[in-house]
Amino acid sequence: MALASPPSPTLLAPAGSLPAVEAALANPGRSCHRLLATAEALARLSEWAQVVVLTNVPRHARDLRRRNLAALGMGYPMVENAGGKGRALFWMASHAAAPMAFIDDSLKQHESAARRAPEVTRIHFVGASHLRRILPESPAAHHRVEGWAACEAVVSDVLTDARIR
Numbered sequence: 001m002a003l004a005s006p007p008s009p010t011l012l013a014p015a016g017s018l019p020a021v022e023a024a025l026a027n028p029g030r031s032c033h034r035l036l037a038t039a040e041a042l043a044r045l046s047e048w049a050q051v052v053v054l055t056n057v058p059r060h061a062r063d064l065r066r067r068n069l070a071a072l073g074m075g076y077p078m079v080e081n082a083g084g085k086g087r088a089l090f091w092m093a094s095h096a097a098a099p100m101a102f103i104d105d106s107l108k109q110h111e112s113a114a115r116r117a118p119e120v121t122r123i124h125f126v127g128a129s130h131l132r133r134i135l136p137e138s139p140a141a142h143h144r145v146e147g148w149a150a151c152e153a154v155v156s157d158v159l160t161d162a163r164i165r
Contacts, residue, residue, distance in 0.1 A: 034127050034148075039073035041148035046076065049159055050096075053078040054088050085109045086116025093117045101155045105131070107138045114140035121158045125151050 042051050053076050057065045062080045069075060081088050085104065089112075093100050102113050105126040113122050124141035126132040127148075137144045145151045 035072055037148040038127070041152040042074055042076070045152060045155060049155070050098075051076040052092070054081055054085055054092075055079075056081050056083070056085070084112030084116070086112035086114075089113050089120055090117040093120050099159055101158045103151060103155070105135075107136070107140070110138040110140040123151060123154055 045051060053069065053074070055065060055078060057080045059080060062078070065080075066075075066078055069078065079088060085102075086109075089100075089102055100117075100120045101123060102110075102117070102120050103123045103125050104110060104113070105124070107124075110122050110124055113120060122138075122141040122143070124138040124144040125146075126135055129146075132146060143154050145154055
């Protein structure tokens with residue numbers, strides 16, 4: 001997930017995964033509250049920041065991913081990716097005239113982002129508590145958060161300077 005502030009009238013490109021979405025698709029009964037929190041936080045952020053989803057999805061499944069996200073209230077622009085997200089994130093950052101935040105649950109994606117787009121603020125967010133307990137913190141991330149309220153607060157802090165200008 002990449003967020004830039006202020007929103008741009010043109011689609012730059014997306015960055016980030018939605019860990020809560022992946023967890024919900026695997027177990028919809030237990031994950032509904034996380035999805036609601038995800039959708040609500042992103043809706044609030046999208047009032048003043050450009051939200052874009054950068055997701056590793058096979059090309060043949062991109063339309064299904066887009067429809068699933070839209071059905072969950074997260075019909076933001078989406079860019080499909082394969083492998084490390086750092087190159088796509090670098091491209092987006094080089095075309096955005098604003099600070100950016102990158103949210104992902106994968107240590108490897110944070111490493112890729114740190115190598116390719118070091119100027120982007122990296123937020124390590126693992127939505128599923130059972131995974132959060134066993135996954136180490138990402139040394140390549142600037143922040144590790146638990147829950148969308150904390151994630152939203154960090155993103156707001158990171159992008160506030162651009163929002164005020």
